[in-house]
Amino acid sequence: MTAVAGTAAGPSALMPYDEAVAAYDPVLGLEVHVELGTASKMFCGCATEFGAPPNSQTCPTCLGLPGSLPALNRTAVESAMRIGLALNCQVAEWCRFARKNYFYPDMPKNFQTSQYDEPICFDGWLDIDVETDEGVLPFRIEIERAHMEEDTGKTSHLGGATGRIHGADYSLVDYNRAGIPLIEIVTKPVAGAGRHAPEVAKAYVTALRDLLRSLGVSDVKMEQGSLRCDVNLSLRLSPEAPLGTRSETKNVNSLRSVERAVRYEISRQAALLAGGGSVVQETRHWHEDTGLTTPGRSKEEAEDYRYFPEPDLVPIAPSREWVDELRATLPELPAQRRRRLQAEWELSDFEMQSVLNAGAVEVIEATIAAGGSIAGARKWWMGELARVANERGVELAELPVSAADVARVEALVAEGQVNDKLARQVLDGVLAGEGSPDEVVAGRGLAVVSDDSALGAAVDAAIAADPDAAQKVRDGKVAAAGALVGAVMKATRGSADAARVRELILERLS
């Protein structure tokens, strides 16, 4: 077993991943914060639009001015319950908000209104499919709780070299985000993932993101912070051993980072333990650029949040009728939908997984809805368009081509108006912003020319230009016609139907 040495000041010592997971059993815990997409904030009527000018979406309540009071957003409560129900949670018959007290300038009241020991939803699960080098493994993630809280303001530290609070000349706070409703979803300890722990973590966050999107409760954009993830990780010697001391890694703000951060923490903690040391219970910060975590607050320095029930809000007691109504009106969830589509499209598990991996489910579904076939939709989205998306580094849905465009291209091929090769050029034109497929065909003159009168002139010209070849064909050397066909195709810039050109040449020279 080898551990890469590190100094106290420098990067942490790491144990190679395979060795680490051979020696230790990792246990995960994931805390995901979701910003709800409600029109107004959790406790006041302020708008929640992303990117508005700083502090333009504020009022006495979300600025925490003296005398202001919170008034609960019913839609936020409803969203919280829908999320809980979609995660197979119980919905509390009675619960309260609590104040989490700590001083920080991004907290206008110097306490956060959150939930503590009485979450609105608890005890659920989410079944996920984890893609591994051993194939797709099903995995159940147990959900501890989903609770409501308000977001904080956003602080920018200016004038320093690092953009962090230490060394900054001054800081600015934007309270537009303060009071935006958040749901925090916390898993129970996730054990049994073994060496696949990083993939399990990523698959869970991905599945959760898709679930939240299907519920329409959030735009779940990790890069804009509307979905944020903290990763807890501990190691133990064997699955039978008690849980080890965990670290809590914050600021893990992309799906890829979730996987990397777990992998990193496994290697870091393994090196510590193997070296005879122990893991410190602390929060750590993930650095996307370097792929490292660095220590934040340790448990000893951790704040005592002095939680107590929020006296400015009344308890929430959702009626069972309300809960049943919400349960009954849940939309089709991603896992159900996936099974339904796979059956409808008659795809194998492998084929369906490829569609999922390409992020092509929605676009294929939309293409079929626009009149395309599953074969055609898969062919274009998973082939040519996947290649372009990959080149551009964007999602399929972000390409400037619509499902209707793809369906139309398929139709053009089926109608014989373009061939496969031209169809690629049509898509090229659409992607280049030249308009709809039909406009591109017209604009670029791409239609397959099968009209005899138009082709006739080109054929006559080719025969006149190459009398030797023409004579050979007349003499029965039909293979010589190839040169003439090539000449016609060249003259028509490939838009002619080659088979028809050949027929016309043979007719004329027979």
Next chain:
Amino acid sequence: MSASTTDLIYRTAAGLSDSLAAGDVSAVEVAEAHLDRIDAVDGRVHAFLHVDREGALAAAKAVDARRAAGEPLGPLAGVPLALKDVLTMQGVPTTCGSRILEGWRPAYDATVTRRLKDAGVVILGKTNMDEFAMGSSTEHSAYGPTRNPWDLDRIPGGSGGGSAASLAAYEAPLAIGTDTGGSIRQPAAVTGTVGVKPTYGGVSRYGLVALASSLDQAGPCARTVLDAALLHSVIGGHDPLDSTSLDLPVPAVVDAARQADVKGLRIAVVTELGGEGYQPGVRQRFEESVALLEGLGAEIVEVSCPHFPYALAAYYLILPSEASSNLAKFDGMRFGLRVGDDGEAGVDEVMSRTRAAGFGDEVVRRIMLGTYALSAGYYDAFYGQAQKVRTLIQRDFAAAFEAADVLISPTAPTTAFRLGEKLDDPLAMYLNDVATIPANLAGTPGMSLPVGLAPEDGLPVGLQIMAPAMADDRLYRVGAALEAALADRWGGPLLKEAASL
């Protein structure tokens, strides 16, 4: 001061309302009479922290114009009022008696303020108070104490000493107070005025700078029970901006005050709120009032509320706990005082310096108590236990209201004490609220009204009436009956006895 203006300041709100409606006097004249009185006496009383002369006159002028235009106006349109400085009023300084809010002019009205303005009530200014309503003497104001108009060497009660004193000094016929543990009722008792703490949730707390959210309640202060009722019905009622506000109609308090009849009512004396620790003159006047009520046809019974003796201890855990959190927002970052921002100090340091400079000793004491009581490992023993006591007190009330329609007790154990007398003894100061605190813990309404002067010191004594939640009307029914009987006996209102300023 002309004879007619002198007369105006001694009138009740109901009397002024009639004269204003009849066109005998204009709102501007009424406002000017009171502003002149403030100019004449407030240098000695110090009931006001801020007098909004221009705003008051403009509001009075607007009422006169509306009346001239024939617009329908509420009964209190044109009647002046003193607003406790713990409620926000747009553009007018709101300090809560603290340095830390020095210079803050709120951008918004409290719901109570908004309702007063909508009713045409003329707000004269903001009244003095113990800092953040923490105290029973108004000596904890960062801007100096208010003096009791009955004896300028004595306290006017607290925290709403400014509001109560403004009434007793005839600077205003109406005032707004807030009551967390007795801050409306105890000042009313020691100044010979009427004060009502409505049912918790009966009056919106939006714009009331919170001391202890689960206990705070704004309410009316006046010189008569009917005036208090008129004010109560203006400020009461549901407010969607306050989640703890009750979505129920305001009890028919004005009708009850006019009914003024206790025949057949069961009135209970609370065993635990009397006897030892209560000044002889306070007990004497209380007992006379009980006899008077019996003579008016009430059935007098005695009830025991066995957990009331634990109320004070529970209160001094719940209040500081909530206050420590409510007062966290005063950090110099967004409004009010900022100290030590020298370009070198970091944000934590500036917050710390600001709070050290901006908060007085009593506030610091309670923040520390509350922070401790909520700390990990102590929560169950302190805050949790106190909440259990609170439940027991609510059950005591529930049982007592099975046996009686209202409960009565002395409002405070003593008459007004001397300025400085209890300033260095917080526990003695806290004991002033021993009889008023149970109603705050239970969320039930209570009223204090004057029932005479203690023979030993010639200072006013208050009687407290307590009713079940949302039965505030019973306070007015009993209070008005007792008030009328006492006035008959005295040949006029008690305040006539106060030394003239």
